Amino acid sequence: xxxxxxxxxxxxxxxxxxxxxxxxxxxxxxxxxxxxxxxxxxxxxxxxxxxxxxxxxxxxxxxxxxxxxxxxxxxxxxxxxxxxxxxxxxxxxxxxxxxxxxxxxxxxxxxxxx
Amino acid sequence: xxxxxxxxxxxxxxxxxxxxxxxxxxxxxxxxxxxxxxxxxxxxxxxxxxxxxxxxxxxxxxxxxxxxxxxxxxxxxxxxxxxxxxxxxxxxxxxxxxxxxxxxxxxxxxxxxx
Numbered sequence: 461x462x463x464x465x466x467x468x469x470x471x472x473x474x475x476x477x478x479x480x481x482x483x484x485x486x487x488x489x490x491x492x493x494x495x496x497x498x499x500x501x502x503x504x505x506x507x508x509x510x511x512x513x514x515x516x517x518x519x520x521x522x523x524x525x526x527x528x529x530x531x532x533x534x535x536x537x538x539x540x541x542x543x544x545x546x547x548x549x550x551x552x553x554x555x556x557x558x559x560x561x562x563x564x565x566x567x568x569x570x571x572x573x574x
Numbered sequence: 575x576x577x578x579x580x581x582x583x584x585x586x587x588x589x590x591x592x593x594x595x596x597x598x599x600x601x602x603x604x605x606x607x608x609x610x611x612x613x614x615x616x617x618x619x620x621x622x623x624x625x626x627x628x629x630x631x632x633x634x635x636x637x638x639x640x641x642x643x644x645x646x647x648x649x650x651x652x653x654x655x656x657x658x659x660x661x662x663x664x665x666x667x668x669x670x671x672x673x674x675x676x677x678x679x680x681x682x683x684x685x686x687x688x
Contacts (some may be wrong), residue, residue: 503679504665548616561607564616567616
């Protein structure tokens with residue numbers, strides 16, 4: 461079983477709608493990263509959360525880490541076709557964190573229909 | 575600033591052949607790592623390095639070798655390719671062990687073993 465569970469696995473929304481992607485762990489997360497990937501391309505860094513209760517926003521994307529540091533959510537407001545892609549959460553599951561030694565969830569495939 | 579450069583982008587191998595996937599970064603990052611991405615499984619860590627001359631195994635190291643003779647380069651060697659190694663391979667790098675840094679990813683190498 462995955463140490464990081466993402467839900468949903470796929471999501472189809474109409475342009476302009478809001479959506480949320482979740483990332484859940486049974487262990488404490490010492491650094492939680494959100495990446496976006498377009499098909500056939502590399503990973504684009506979105507945000508990194510490290511403190512319980514932390515919330516960060518960039519343009520129309522907001523990410524939160526819960527107080528227990530075991531669950532994170534990524535929320536997109538007023539989705540656009542440019543938001544389409546695969547969203548991946550990654551985390552260092554050990555107490556010593558490194559952005560290059562991550563455990564990833566399976567990813568969420570987002571489709572935004574015009 | 576090139577970031578993380580992976581070569582080749584595509585490769586087809588016959589079972590039993592050996593090859594080296596190249597990864598180079600020009601950001602003077604200490605940490606480098608290799609992941610493979612398979613459908614439904616997200617990214618899984620193969621090997622990582624915390625600095626020149628130091629490497630360690632990740633989640634799925636079998637069938638792969640690495641070395642880190644310089645800070646810039648972190649090649650991944652397939653000793654005897656198997657169909658199970660068909661995957662997309664990503665190299666990543668990041669700064670030191672401070673955990674508020676992002677990992678920069680290359681564009682990936684799509685490998686098919688026939």
